[in-house]
Amino acid sequence: xxxxxxxxxxxxxxxxxxxxLPRVVSAPLIHARMLNSLSxxxxxxxxxxxxxxxxxxxxxxxxxxxxxxxxxxxxLKRAAIKLQGGERGIQTYSAAxxxxxxxxxxxxxxxxxxxxAVLDRYLATLGEEALPASRRTEANYLLSSAVIEIRADAFxxxxxxxxQAAGAPFSVRxxxxxxxxxxxxxxxxxxxxxxxxxxxxxxEALNAEQACFDxxxxxxxxxxxEAEAALAPKA
Ligand SMILES: [Fe+2]
Ligand SMILES: [Fe+2]
Numbered sequence: 260x261x262x263x264x265x266x267x268x269x270x271x272x273x274x275x276x277x278x279x280l281p282r283v284v285s286a287p288l289i290h291a292r293m294l295n296s297l298s299x300x301x302x303x304x305x306x307x308x309x310x311x312x313x314x315x316x317x318x319x320x321x322x323x324x325x326x327x328x329x330x331x332x333x334x335l336k337r338a339a340i341k342l343q344g345g346e347r348g349i350q351t352y353s354a355a356x357x358x359x360x361x362x363x364x365x366x367x368x369x370x371x372x373x374x375x376a377v378l379d380r381y382l383a384t385l386g387e388e389a390l391p392a393s394r395r396t397e398a399n400y401l402l403s404s405a406v407i408e409i410r411a412d413a414f415x416x417x418x419x420x421x422x423q424a425a426g427a428p429f430s431v432r433x434x435x436x437x438x439x440x441x442x443x444x445x446x447x448x449x450x451x452x453x454x455x456x457x458x459x460x461x462x463e464a465l466n467a468e469q470a471c472f473d474x475x476x477x478x479x480x481x482x483x484x485e486a487e488a489a490l491a492p493k494a
Contacts, residue, residue: 260442260443264413264442267465270469270472272473272476273414275476276414276417276479281424281425286487287342288343289483289487291339291342292358292486293483294339294342295335295339295357295358296352296357296358296363296479298331298333298335298336299352299360300366301328301331302329303364305328305329307371307403308324308400309325311397311400312396312400313397316397320444327441331434334434335434336349341428341429359475359479359481362474362482363475365474370468373467373470373471374399374403375399376467377402377460377463378390378395378402378460380463381460397452398452398453402449402464403464405461405464406461406468407468408442408445409442409465409468411441411442412438415434415438418431419435449461
């Protein structure tokens with residue numbers, strides 16, 4: 260997985276994020292909305308896990324994963340509320356309270372669909388019986404979580420760097436620790452689930468995920484530019 264993480268870190272979309280983050284972090288009203296978008300991503304991730312995971316597969320690690328992602332959503336939203344989001348503050352995950360919030364949700368929906376398509380292609384060569392329907396949602400959970408955790412492990416350290424550089428009053432170090440552990444868990448489970456093919460599956464899923472993240476990085480940069488223009492003093 261380390262090689263996949265290095266690959267994700269080197270992609271051009273991460274350079275775009277590296278350039279956008281300091282601009283956003285330096286403007287508290289815009290930063291609050293971006294933090295709330297990150298919170299929305301964590302929340303949508305939780306919603307997906309609750310839907311995807313059958314009781315037959317739900318163990319202690321699975322429950323902890325859900326609770327920890329929910330706690331990321333909570334901590335990020337609390338930080339957003341502290342930073343303030345304009346006169347009405349940060350409330351829900353609506354467009355006014357987020358920065359490209361729909362783009363954040365689209366990222367997760369896109370990764371979910373892309374992983375479904377990767378598994379469809381995989382089973383088309385092996386035959387549907389290679390993966391009974393009862394294990395199919397579990398396979399998607401493992402594959403989509405693995406690539407999302409790879410991206411989280413590439414993204415959050417960049418964000419932490421931007422927070423430190425700006426002397427922000429909070430840190431995402433504890434989230435980074437959780438995400439690193441999640442990736443290790445997903446890697447282990449995926450290797451048990453697909454002992455021969457996990458590398459090929461992750462490589463294909465990560466390619467598709469990159470396109471989704473690329474989109475998010477662009478809509479986030481555009482939304483930041485738009486929000487900066489709206490806040491700029493009128494001539
Ligand atoms: Fe998370
Ligand atoms: Fe995670």
